[in-house]
Amino acid sequence: xxxxxxxxxxxxxxxxxxxxxxxxxxxxxxxxxxxxxxxxxxxxxxxxxxxxxxxxxxxxxxxxxxxxxxxxxxxxxxxxxxxxxxxxxxxxxxxxxxxxxxxxxxxxxxxxxxxxxxxxxxxxxxxxxxxxxxxxxxxxxxxxxxxxxxxxxxxxxxxxxxxxxxxxxxxxxxxxxxxxxxxxxxxxxxxxxxxxxxxxxxxxxxxxxxxxxxxxxxxxxxxxxxxxxxxxxxxxxxxxxxxxxxxxxx
Amino acid sequence: xxxxxxxxxxxxxxxxxxxxxxxxxxxxxxxxxxxxxxxxxxxxxxxxxxxxxxxxxxxxxxxxxxxxxxxxxxxxxxxxxxxxxxxxxxxxxxxxxxxxxxxxxxxxxxxxxxxxxxxxxxxxxxxxxxxxxxxxxxxxxxxxxxxxxxxxxxxxxxxxxxxxxxxxxxxxxxxxxxxxxxxxxxxxxxxxxxxxxxxxxxxxxxxxxxxxxxxxxxxxxxxxxxxxxxxxxxxxxxxxxxxxxxx
Ligand SMILES: Nc1ncnc2c1ncn2[C@@H]1O[C@H](COP(=O)(O)OP(=O)(O)O)[C@@H](O)[C@H]1O
Ligand SMILES: [Mg+2]
Numbered sequence: 001x002x003x004x005x006x007x008x009x010x011x012x013x014x015x016x017x018x019x020x021x022x023x024x025x026x027x028x029x030x031x032x033x034x035x036x037x038x039x040x041x042x043x044x045x046x047x048x049x050x051x052x053x054x055x056x057x058x059x060x061x062x063x064x065x066x067x068x069x070x071x072x073x074x075x076x077x078x079x080x081x082x083x084x085x086x087x088x089x090x091x092x093x094x095x096x097x098x099x100x101x102x103x104x105x106x107x108x109x110x111x112x113x114x115x116x117x118x119x120x121x122x123x124x125x126x127x128x129x130x131x132x133x134x135x136x137x138x139x140x141x142x143x144x145x146x147x148x149x150x151x152x153x154x155x156x157x158x159x160x161x162x163x164x165x166x167x168x169x170x171x172x173x174x175x176x177x178x179x180x181x182x183x184x185x186x187x188x189x190x191x192x193x194x195x196x197x198x199x200x201x202x203x204x205x206x207x208x209x210x211x212x213x214x215x216x217x218x219x220x221x222x223x224x225x226x227x228x229x230x231x232x233x234x235x236x237x238x239x240x241x242x243x244x245x246x247x248x249x250x
Numbered sequence: 251x252x253x254x255x256x257x258x259x260x261x262x263x264x265x266x267x268x269x270x271x272x273x274x275x276x277x278x279x280x281x282x283x284x285x286x287x288x289x290x291x292x293x294x295x296x297x298x299x300x301x302x303x304x305x306x307x308x309x310x311x312x313x314x315x316x317x318x319x320x321x322x323x324x325x326x327x328x329x330x331x332x333x334x335x336x337x338x339x340x341x342x343x344x345x346x347x348x349x350x351x352x353x354x355x356x357x358x359x360x361x362x363x364x365x366x367x368x369x370x371x372x373x374x375x376x377x378x379x380x381x382x383x384x385x386x387x388x389x390x391x392x393x394x395x396x397x398x399x400x401x402x403x404x405x406x407x408x409x410x411x412x413x414x415x416x417x418x419x420x421x422x423x424x425x426x427x428x429x430x431x432x433x434x435x436x437x438x439x440x441x442x443x444x445x446x447x448x449x450x451x452x453x454x455x456x457x458x459x460x461x462x463x464x465x466x467x468x469x470x471x472x473x474x475x476x477x478x479x480x481x482x483x484x485x486x487x488x489x490x491x492x493x494x495x496x497x
Contacts (some may be wrong), residue, residue: 048368077375088366102374105273154374 007056034211040194082160083150087143089135097132121149141172252470267379281385282285301401305408313418334405340440344447348480352455356476359459360469381457481489
């Protein structure tokens with residue numbers, strides 16, 4: 001479980017995150033949704049500590065992250081896996097080296113053990129025969145899979161995904177979403193996903209927080225989101241002609 | 251002015267972060283070997299060409315300026331050697347390297363910044379500044395002096411080629427010139443300069459890359475700034491060190 005308590009963050013005079021308190025539950029895919037520029041990435045980077053919050057607290061299973069020193073944070077970091085918006089694979093390394101990287105840096109495993117783990121993770125995301133390829137040689141969907149494989153290589157307790165299906169076609173998007181959802185349930189991970197994709201919301205929205213202009217407007221799940229009377233949320237959900245038509249039919 | 255002070259503070263902060271103990275010894279050693287190859291061996295060609303040609307030019311110019319019979323025949327060799335050892339090899343070669351290596355480092359690290367690869371390192375708990383910049387600094391401090399020494403030999407060789415070719419002095423006279431009144435301290439002075447320049451070039455370029463903000467355009471900008479700033483500082487420190495060691 002991860003909890004944020006009244007966190008705020010600004011860049012200079014711009015208040016980007018305003019007093020946000022959310023609880024993200026274990027074994028669930030927790031979504032942070034909202035239009036582009038609403039502050040999802042900044043919120044996520046605050047939670048993982050890539051950005052310092054100005055106010056508020058962040059708790060990882062009752063361990064107060066915001067009170068920790070450098071070394072305590074570092075030990076929590078090894079329980080975190082993160083998938084970045086563009087994949088953020090290391091360009092200079094092969095797929096295998098990418099997935100192996102955290103193992104090389106933080107474990108004393110032998111080459112054989114590491115290889116085995118890498119192959120297991122790549123298998124888990126349905127990738128084969130890509131070990132020796134470089135990120136530049138992969139398709140968008142494959143990059144995302146490798147990014148997931150790297151994120152889970154250390155058996156994380158917490159998984160963060162920033163727009164996991166941005167830049168993918170709808171079908172591949174669903175595959176990636178389901179993959180993250182399966183892994184979350186299989187290993188009992190606390191997963192947080194940033195997205196603005198309504199398909200993901202409906203497919204895997206176990207727990208949903210809607211952010212708009214840096215504020216939290218609505219919390220719920222995918223069975224409630226279509227019937228809300230929150231105006232800002234409705235503008236987001238029924239933004240397209242297709243969804244508006246579906247609403248009329250209901 | 252406030253901006254300059256801020257940058258200096260940021261640079262010092264980063265440098266402190268860079269000089270931490272690397273996470274894993276074997277990984278660090280592999281990275282250094284890799285960077286020696288990327289930053290040093292890859293620059294060998296350009297260093298060689300420039301050195302031979304500059305040596306030749308210095309020899310011809312010296313010969314051109316001394317037509318008097320009163321000047322000893324060893325002067326061409328002697329002057330060529332002094333110019334190359336004291337100034338040309340350490341300073342000019344390091345300026346060339348500031349352009350070549352500086353832009354490479356800044357754009358490599360800058361690209362990693364804007365594509366969130368640095369965030370990916372940080373999130374794993376890796377000290378990204380240390381992981382990315384220290385191997386480059388160490389590699390440069392090892393390999394640049396070697397490049398400069400190679401450049402010294404090639405420069406003197408270039409001078410000899412020109413001298414013999416254009417019949418300005420004989421091989422015997424040139425040789426007598428380059429071996430005359432040799433002061434080992436001058437080599438020491440050149441090596442001190444080179445080591446300082448190596449550190450400046452790699453750490454400054456690393457700094458501009460590391461704090462790149464935005465996208466591809468900013469990566470290009472960071473890389474230009476890295477080259478300009480490290481060249482300026484090479485020139486400034488050249489003066490400071492020379493004043494301290496020879497003044
Ligand atoms: N490092 C930064 N410095 C200043 N402003 C930033 C920075 N990062 C993000 N912002 C601003 O914060 C706002 C929210 O951005 P972001 O969290 O990336 O939105 P999104 O919801 O699309 O992920 C944007 O207006 C952006 O310009
Ligand atoms: Mg975003």
